[in-house]
Amino acid sequence: MQVSITVNGQQRTDEVEPRLLLAHYLRETCGLTATNIGCDTTSCGACTVVVDGLSVKSCTVLAASTDGGEVTTLEGLAGPDGELHPMQAAFRAEHGLQCGFCTPGMVMAAIGVLADNPDPSDREVREGLEGNLCRCTGYHNIVRAVQAAAKAGPAAGQVPQAQEVEA
């Protein structure tokens, strides 16, 4: 079947199997390999992306059901000049990543946390990221990164496309 999906601001049309998962569509069809797959039970969140403004686990969404939608992955966050999105910058400044495997999903989920709550407490960040697993950081610096990003203003809780829509 054919799907038309706007991925990181660029609309594309692809022929896909009806059973193709969005995670595999992004990785294999679009070649966007930042989005990782860490489990097969929707438990780890490594594959989290933003679909139409909501952070979702792309291993649990069919590419077909995203037809006509907008998807943002980690690759779509930085500015055209390479300027880091406030969440990316905060993850770097606070050492919120080590091996980097959970990071793309964690960053996208963290943006979703701030979209819902622009000034979350330590506990609220933890609850917001409960579905995203990390083995390296003990979550300590991830929580700090999300709180630091919150201080950078509302852009930290938005993906670039959403900003354009609002503007």
Place this chain on the structure above:
Amino acid sequence: MSILGTRVVRTEDPLFLTQGAVYTDDLTDERLTGALHATLVRSTVAHGRVLSVDTSAALEAPGVVAVVTAADLADLTPIPTGFPFVDAKYTRPWLASDVVRFVGDIIAVVLTEERYQGEDAAEMVAVDIDPLPAVVGTVASASDEVVLFPEVGTNVIASFGEPAPDDFFDGCEVVVRQRIINQRVAPVPLETRAASAVWGADGRVTLWCSNQGAQMAKAQVAAWLGLDPALVHLITPAVGGGFGAKIGADPEFALVAQVSKLVQRPVRWAESRSENLVGMLHGRGQDHQIAIGGRRDGTIEAYSLIADQDAGAYPRFAVVLPTLTMLMTAGVYAFPKVHAQARVLATNTTSIGAYRGAGRPEATAAVERAVDLFAAEIGMDPAEVRRINLIPPFDTPHTTSMGATYDNGDYAAALEKALAAAGYDELRAEQARRREAGDVRQLGIGLSVYVEITGAGGESGAPTEDATVEVHPDGTATILTGTSPHGQGHATAWAMIASDQLGIPLDKITVLHGDTDLVPKGGGTMGSRSLQQGGAAVHQAAGELVELARKRAAEKLEANPEDLVVDLGLAGLAVRGTPGVGVTFAELAADEQLLVQTTFSAAAPTFPFGAHVVVVEVDVESGKAEVVRVVAVDDAGTILNPLLADGQRHGGLAQGVAQALLEEVLYDEDGNPTTSTLADYPFISATELPSFELVDMATPTPMNPLGAKGIGEAGTIGSTPATQNAVIDAVAHLGVRHVDMPTTPMRVWRAIQQAAGQGGN
């Protein structure tokens, strides 16, 4: 001011955060164009005779190119354990055709054009297995009622040590004995295992795989496949966590290479998480009998640890884990008598290997629990019992009765720092208040004081590591290292070390690793060795590069070599007292290649130490424990980059809490895993942890010029028993003496009920 010791953000991160790191399954190398996808057919029976493997239906399935079974690999020799002291009959078949020994044993490889086709076709491989009784757990294994390898005749793979003499505890006023289970856990790096292979026309195989040391992995793959090592080019792409479970090669990696050779096509394999949780090495899995004796004044006189190590079905690193446990038996304590003994036992389960700490957390867990049991028995504060029995501060090597030579340490200072930071007296007062009031949420305070061994391994087992530093004519530099970062930040750290000596800015230094053609020698990253050996090697190489440059600069400037000094602002050498007169390293490199390759050898392993205080609240009605504070003093010698060191501590602390509180790999009595997905395995999440309170302490080691000890595993080693002790402490006033890990609500609740004499089975 030196960059060393400062908080430097990682040079790796911009790529990781904008494009994502390139892991094995992300590779787009053109040599892998048209690669087939390998899907492994694994046994769903723990122990049984393979009656038949019928591939006919699978071969008809869409996209199937081949289904490889044991007969196709008959040319290969079964995989040996690699341990010379283990019976050579313990071998692992490449593909099982006679007997399967665990759920996950590999039976066939399905090769398909597309990934999804592999999952479909693998289900069509019909495997008929006649079940045999399964051996689950060390007690069943030791009985030898069912033996995994009848040709060996016993499940005991190895034994270490002798029984304690009969009079070992004579004279003790108090002796406490306890069986303690250090349960099996799953490492769960977020990246599962993956491998890709392609053979060149020259007969060489290029193998990409997720591992913690390319050179060791290459040597194993070559040996297993009977290849000249020169014919194996192993590349380690970005690795999404290892935690010990990715040390060396796994048979799957070599299998991918071998099937690629059979079908003469490139082949890729990436396992699913449910495959990973049965196919990848597990960790821990020790069954302890401890006994501790001493006087009622708090003096401990004798301590004995007997450990049974579950090795799983095919002996891997579990074979030597108990030797590390035994070496560290007495930990930080000056017990006059120490005894340790261990066996390694085969069971019909996933093989066990190294997991963050690898043998040392087990030693610390046992002794820290033992000290608490002793303290409870004599009615003394556990902090006070520790004070009485700690090895006094020492700054010259201290050799223990178990044969470990600690470099230096001040355990009492670590303990006092931790107690002060935690506010120990106030916590005890709050605990007393809640006990008095009969609060539903009781407070538990758990301590542990630890010492561990780091940097024990290296190239060929010696504490050595290689490094190459080259400065280029454009002013950039390249470092080649034999370490294998997978989150630790070596690209930043090694660049800091070189920059500190050469003045070349971090963003002009590239660190390369994990390619056996580029870096033929190396010990990888494991055992908390990287900075103290690999970093020290970079330090040595940069120093030697300065000396090489000094000779050349002296000629070029017609100066006396002794008059030349490193000018960091110049990134070169200048004539002493004559500012502006000098030559840059880049200019020297333009004249002639400026490169140093060196091998650093450490004098000996190092022994970082620390003390952890964990505070929990336990709901005595439900048994649920919540960790509310983790206070950690970790002394790893001189800190190169506190940002990275703290990150290592955080991750280790979380994994320690996870083992104490939640995580356990479980099997039913037939050897079926019941925790083989992340929906079932209780991987610790952000909500189950507090933010950590880190306290700094740094006692430089004389064993390397950086003064650094290992920091990778300390968090896990200290926090596991501190958390367990805290949970038990919270309910100790109800009569609970011990609760095994993980201290789940059910376990804690039952312990409370039993202590109250109310049954609760």
